Amino acid sequence: MLRIAVPNKGSLSRSATEMLTEAGYRQRRADRDLTAVDTRNNVEFFYLRPKDIATYVASGDLDLGITGRDLLIESGADATETLALGFGTSTFRYAAPHGTIDDISALSGQRVATSFPTLVTADLAAHGVDATVVRLDGAVENAVGLGVADAVADVVSTGATLRQAGLTVFGEPIVESEAILIRRRGSTDDACAPLIRRLQGVLVARGYVMLAYDVHAEALDRAVALTPGIESPTVSPLHREGWVAVQSMTPRADVHAIMDELYAIGARGILVTDIHACRL
Numbered sequence: 001m002l003r004i005a006v007p008n009k010g011s012l013s014r015s016a017t018e019m020l021t022e023a024g025y026r027q028r029r030a031d032r033d034l035t036a037v038d039t040r041n042n043v044e045f046f047y048l049r050p051k052d053i054a055t056y057v058a059s060g061d062l063d064l065g066i067t068g069r070d071l072l073i074e075s076g077a078d079a080t081e082t083l084a085l086g087f088g089t090s091t092f093r094y095a096a097p098h099g100t101i102d103d104i105s106a107l108s109g110q111r112v113a114t115s116f117p118t119l120v121t122a123d124l125a126a127h128g129v130d131a132t133v134v135r136l137d138g139a140v141e142n143a144v145g146l147g148v149a150d151a152v153a154d155v156v157s158t159g160a161t162l163r164q165a166g167l168t169v170f171g172e173p174i175v176e177s178e179a180i181l182i183r184r185r186g187s188t189d190d191a192c193a194p195l196i197r198r199l200q201g202v203l204v205a206r207g208y209v210m211l212a213y214d215v216h217a218e219a220l221d222r223a224v225a226l227t228p229g230i231e232s233p234t235v236s237p238l239h240r241e242g243w244v245a246v247q248s249m250t251p252r253a254d255v256h257a258i259m260d261e262l263y264a265i266g267a268r269g270i271l272v273t274d275i276h277a278c279r280l
């Protein structure tokens with residue numbers, strides 16, 4: 001039976017469970033459940049702290065796991081990113097009170113509070129900066145105001161927490177993070193392939209819509225250039241002389257602009273439908 005690690009709480013938990021449900025897997029019934037067995041698909045899910053997931057996957061005790069890219073780097077575990085999952089996006093950044101530290105080199109000799117000490121120690125070393133890393137468990141934005149640090153390095157999503165604490169980011173983002181699917185380094189177990197393919201299918205179903213329209217055959221080349229699809233669009237004859245019907249998978253983010261352009265070249269009956277599941 002395939003064994004998969006899923007975040008049990010925190011920012012990634014709900015979206016991870018939703019994505020697995022969308023991929024056709026049975027998930028836990030209650031938020032407090034720590035395991036769930038999907039007998040139909042022969043998969044067992046273990047709900048774990050996202051920070052611990054890389055450790056379980058690297059040891060080989062679990063086959064695959066969902067965690068954050070920043071957490072994988074912080075863990076130093078022997079696991080690799082297999083698939084970016086498109087949710088839980090954040091940046092990991094340095095911040096300090098406005099008008100104090102505004103450059104990574106200025107961290108020299110200063111104290112940096114973080115709950116990601118491995119990641120921050122490595123980044124400071126990469127910049128040749130000798131600073132003291134203050135290890136905290138969370139709420140690190142308070143550390144400067146309370147006097148235990150001069151700067152922080154933390155997850156930034158909306159930036160609201162930093163603003164409230166009177167802190168401003170500086171330097172390039174240390175990590176651009178999102179939820180990722182991980183597996184043990186060097187693992188080539190074929191048993192993992194169906195789950196990976198299903199999650200890829202969910203990403204495509206979420207990222208694309210099915211676009212259908214009618215267009216005069218004379219404008220077909222221009223229409224197909226706008227809607228090339230993934231392989232190639234389906235073109236079928238219409239009863240109406242000189243007209244064809246086109247069906248094409250189109251990136252969701254672009255669909256309204258593409259519909260405007262299709263209309264402008266004479267396409268009509270333009271319909272957009274969601275894709276519920278997909279295997280390319």
Ligand SMILES: Nc1ncnc2c1ncn2[C@@H]1O[C@H](COP(=O)(O)OP(=O)(O)OP(=O)(O)O)[C@@H](O)[C@H]1O
Binds near residue numbers: 069138177
């Ligand atoms: N707004 C956010 N706050 C914290 N982590 C976020 C946020 N958005 C995305 N993430 C990602 O979620 C992961 C952290 O999840 P984790 O569950 O450990 O912490 P959390 O969401 O802060 O929960 P808690 O601190 O309550 O345990 C990281 O990969 C981080 O990049």
Ligand SMILES: O=P(O)(O)OC[C@H]1O[C@H](OP(=O)(O)OP(=O)(O)O)[C@H](O)[C@@H]1O
Binds near residue numbers: 137140161
């Ligand atoms: O940019 P924002 O949208 O404000 O989000 C970022 C904040 O959210 C997280 O804290 P969390 O709520 O997880 O608390 P914690 O620090 O105790 O982990 C993170 O550590 C930041 O503090």
Ligand SMILES: [Mg+2]
Binds near residue numbers: 138
């Ligand atoms: Mg947190």
